[in-house]
Amino acid sequence: MTESEQLDEIFEYYKREGNSQETLVALMREVQQIQGYISETVLQRMTEEFEVKPSVLSLILKMYPSLKKSPYEHEIICCTGARCSSKQGMELLEEVKKYFSVGSDGVSADGKVCLRTRNCLKQCKTSPNMMIDGRLYSNIPQGGFGKVWENAVKSSENQAAGSHTERRLPMP
Numbered sequence: 001m002t003e004s005e006q007l008d009e010i011f012e013y014y015k016r017e018g019n020s021q022e023t024l025v026a027l028m029r030e031v032q033q034i035q036g037y038i039s040e041t042v043l044q045r046m047t048e049e050f051e052v053k054p055s056v057l058s059l060i061l062k063m064y065p066s067l068k069k070s071p072y073e074h075e076i077i078c079c080t081g082a083r084c085s086s087k088q089g090m091e092l093l094e095e096v097k098k099y100f101s102v103g104s105d106g107v108s109a110d111g112k113v114c115l116r117t118r119n120c121l122k123q124c125k126t127s128p129n130m131m132i133d134g135r136l137y138s139n140i141p142q143g144g145f146g147k148v149w150e151n152a153v154k155s156s157e158n159q160a161a162g163s164h165t166e167r168r169l170p171m172p
């Protein structure tokens with residue numbers, strides 16, 4: 001069976017179950033088993049076929065860290081805004097690039113990390129800032145990325161081990 005046929009089957013099955021949070025999460029888990037993550041196309045299809053707002057799906061993805069929106073294992077966003085840049089933000093970006101041997105496509109040599117930049121993470125007071133897998137890391141000293149990364153990996157391992165419980169959302 002092709003991936004698209006498998007997706008059709010999943011959608012057909014879950015459409016009979018309504019659009020409760022449990023149903024949407026169960027559908028996403030199945031999709032992730034097939035695609036390795038939940039693609040934009042699937043999210044778009046969910047909004048149409050389950051009549052849910054994109055903001056609801058974003059909220060679910062936020063609250064269930066095991067559900068991934070990207071094919072990469074980790075996403076790092078370095079702030080390149082003026083305040084962060086004035087506090088060695090660009091050096092930090094270079095440090096991250098070097099650490100993972102990031103290519104011009106923004107992907108690490110092993111294909112596991114996707115590096116992006118953003119103009120301001122709206123946390124200028126604590127610059128330089130970066131986000132790793134949706135979590136903010138601030139006041140990073142020069143040469144300090146290795147330590148930050150270790151902590152980030154440890155915290156995601158703890159989540160996977162279940163020390164972090166995924167929270168239920170009140171559905172609108």
Ligand code: FES
Pocket residue numbers: 079080081082083084085119120121122123124125127129
């Ligand atoms: S410039 Fe980096 S958070 Fe605003």
